[in-house]
Amino acid sequence: MTGRLQDNDTMNPPEPTEAVDEALLITAAASGSAPAFTQLFNRYYPMIHAFAFRLSLCPAEAGDIAQDTFIQAARALGGFRREASFKNWLYTIAANKSRDRHRQQTRRERLSTAYATLHETAGVTGGGADEPAASVAVREALTGLSPELREAVALVYYEGLNHAEAARVSGCAETTVSWRLFRAKQKLKRVLRAGAAGGSHD
Amino acid sequence: MTEAELKKQLARLKTPAVDETAKGRALHRALIAQAQPGARSAAEVRVKARRPISYGWPAVAAVLAVLLFVATVHFRSGDEASMPVAAGADLRMLAQVEGLFPGQLNAVIERDGAVKLDLADVVQTQADSDEQPLVVQFEQGSQRLRVLSYSGRSITVELKGRRITFEALVTSDGGVVLSGADFAWSPAQPELLAGYRVKAQALGSFL
DSSP: OOSSOOTTSOOOOOOOSHHHHHHHHHHHHHTTOHHHHHHHHHHHHHHHHHHHHHHHOOHHHHHHHHHHHHHHHHHHGGGOOSSSOHHHHHHHHHHHHHHHHHHSHHHHHHHHHHHHTTTTSBTTBTTOTTOOHHHHHHHHHHHTSOHHHHHHHIIIIISOOOHHHHHHHHTSOHHHHHHHHHHHHHHHHHHHHHHHHHTTTO | OOHHHHHHHHTTOOOOOOOHHHHHHHHHHHHHHHHSTTTTTTOSOEEOOOOOSOTTHHHHHHHHHHHHHHHHHHOOSOOOOOOTTHHHHHHHHHHHHHHHSTTTEEEEEEETTEEEEEEOSSOOSSOOTTOOEEEEEEEETTEEEEEEEETTOEEEEEETTEEEEEEEEEOTTSOEEEEESSOEEBTTBOOOBTTBEEEEEEOGGGO
């Protein structure tokens, strides 16, 4: 045996892909590297913020859920088992945080207030005063869904997860996700169709 | 309304822009959470002090001198053309981690696709600019452990449940020798270590 490497006897490295970089960042962040965590944060914050908004339909809540998500992620990084992608792991935390907040009565009241002033307070809800009518219509339609149905819609339609992945994030059976989507689509189609027919947002 | 029409409708939902103040606050709080005691408890990272030049240094130096001589005499031939692709990825990874843990990195250890970091708990304030990057690989059957580090740093690996600490040193001809408390490895003396076959190479020539 020789210690030197021959041409046909190389030490194969991991592929220099973004996935490797991310694995490295996760490992470094789990070991306490603030720069590594900051890189992960900057990479995923916009995505999680958007997801949180689609769950809550309230910008203030979206900011709070995103913040809670990353605080929880920072504490739990060492336990991240890489069975799911890091992105889906963050989705799971965000969905849990969103559900936790829904369960709190004070949050419910805050949301109710926010929804009640939907059309009055520019910049507090939705896209603000310049939010297109089409966006308002969709947001109102989504508001009419229960949190579980909205979560299924957000994960599958907006985040592009398949039913199995969405089920893992939501902590339920794949058939449950399929059923929630079916129910959500029925409601959304009915509301959006009625809105279009009435021309209430044109 | 068809599925495609529904998707088209849903795509019209406008997502509000990220509030940079809220984002900054979230990052700040998350970093505090990351730094809190307990946050790192489950991390797959072993933290240990980088071994300073200490007891037994003359003996270690003598062993190293012998190893360097052996390596220089017997392995002057140039078979450096290995890892043409590996070197770039390895160097990039080392540079990334060194940037994340300046003065604190002992080694990047990859086992079966999982990467662990060997970090010192004391930051070296004076960087050794002449440290040469290197790679050491331990193989037994399908098991493989790759270690990326710099010449002269103390490295600890676990082989068959046995913790083995050594220093890897780049020789004048670009070879690598390993020196542990109770063993020495060189290309001239390629003995198995805990049953593992060892390979080592400097990455400096690819810089």
